[in-house]
Amino acid sequence: xxxxxxxxxxxxxxxxxxxxxxxxxxxxxxxxxxxxxxxxxxxxxxxxxxxxxxxxxxxxxxxxxxxxxxxxxxxxxxxxxxxxxxxxxxxxxxxxxxxxxxxxxxxxxxxxxxxxxxxxxxxxxxxxxxxxxxxxxxxxxxxxxxxxxxxxxxxxxxxxxxxxxxxxxxxxxxxxxxxxxxxxxxxxxxxxxxxxxxxxxxxxxxxxxxxxxxxxxxxxxxxxxxxxxxxxxxxxxxxxxxxxxxxxxxxxxxxxxxxxxxxxxxxxxxxxxxxxxxxxxxxxxxxxxx
Ligand SMILES: [Zn+2]
Numbered sequence: 080x081x082x083x084x085x086x087x088x089x090x091x092x093x094x095x096x097x098x099x100x101x102x103x104x105x106x107x108x109x110x111x112x113x114x115x116x117x118x119x120x121x122x123x124x125x126x127x128x129x130x131x132x133x134x135x136x137x138x139x140x141x142x143x144x145x146x147x148x149x150x151x152x153x154x155x156x157x158x159x160x161x162x163x164x165x166x167x168x169x170x171x172x173x174x175x176x177x178x179x180x181x182x183x184x185x186x187x188x189x190x191x192x193x194x195x196x197x198x199x200x201x202x203x204x205x206x207x208x209x210x211x212x213x214x215x216x217x218x219x220x221x222x223x224x225x226x227x228x229x230x231x232x233x234x235x236x237x238x239x240x241x242x243x244x245x246x247x248x249x250x251x252x253x254x255x256x257x258x259x260x261x262x263x264x265x266x267x268x269x270x271x272x273x274x275x276x277x278x279x280x281x282x283x284x285x286x287x288x289x290x291x292x293x294x295x296x297x298x299x300x301x302x303x304x305x306x307x308x309x310x311x312x313x314x315x316x317x318x319x320x321x322x323x324x325x326x327x328x329x330x331x332x333x334x335x336x337x338x339x340x341x342x343x344x345x346x347x348x349x350x351x352x353x354x355x356x357x358x359x360x361x362x363x364x365x366x367x368x369x
Contacts, residue, residue: 112188151209242293276302
């Protein structure tokens with residue numbers, strides 16, 4: 080699932096590529112994405128101009144003219160791709176060769192069409208993505224956004240806020256960091272990378288962290304997420320950017336899915352993997368202390 084850096088990369092791309100365009104049509108072959116009805120969704124958005132695109136946690140929000148908003152959560156396998164496609168026997172085929180014509184092609188289930196051959200496709204192998212359109216005035220009350228914790232990269236988010244949120248929770252710090260109601264946008268990849276940078280064992284209890292340890296996690300969180308945005312995210316599973324290209328943090332990562340490899344840059348121990356609440360944690364047992 081894309082995490083904060085991947086979603087931010089997509090948001091940055093979308094602002095560059097489709098802001099200001101008017102939605103002239105929308106197509107789907109999977110109406111189940113749309114909670115009420117696809118007909119209503121279409122009626123709500125067609126003819127509206129796309130304003131700013133932003134991120135709340137892992138959700139992508141499109142401001143539309145006329146006080147409407149679209150929310151998209153890509154979930155496990157969703158990719159938002161900008162390009163040009165042609166309908167051929169019920170399937171969308173990329174108009175040009177390149178990353179957009181590769182494997183994501185066969186899984187396009189929603190297509191937003193703008194003027195001049197510009198399109199935004201949702202390719203989604205497992206069809207778990209979420210899409211909805213709402214009135215701007217109702218947006219803050221949506222279940223999907225109202226329980227989401229603060230953004231760790233928000234300008235006003237400081238150590239005091241971080242500490243208060245973490246200290247309210249109990250249990251392994253890895254699990255607490257991934258809890259979207261504590262801070263938003265951190266998942267399996269970046270919680271592993273953050274805890275390695277902060278030299279913290281993933282099973283260390285959140286309620287037992289000292290101020291010094293919390294500070295190390297707080298500063299690693301900002302540092303790692305910023306670096307991952309700069310490198311356009313991680314494509315270890317199937318994340319792709321809006322051009323269908325992979326992110327480069329995959330090469331910069333130090334522990335995530337590196338089980339059995341040597342501890343990079345530090346002690347030379349071996350990276351181990353353990354299960355925490357159904358998710359895998361990758362860490363160095365000799366320099367990440369519990
Ligand atoms: Zn180590």
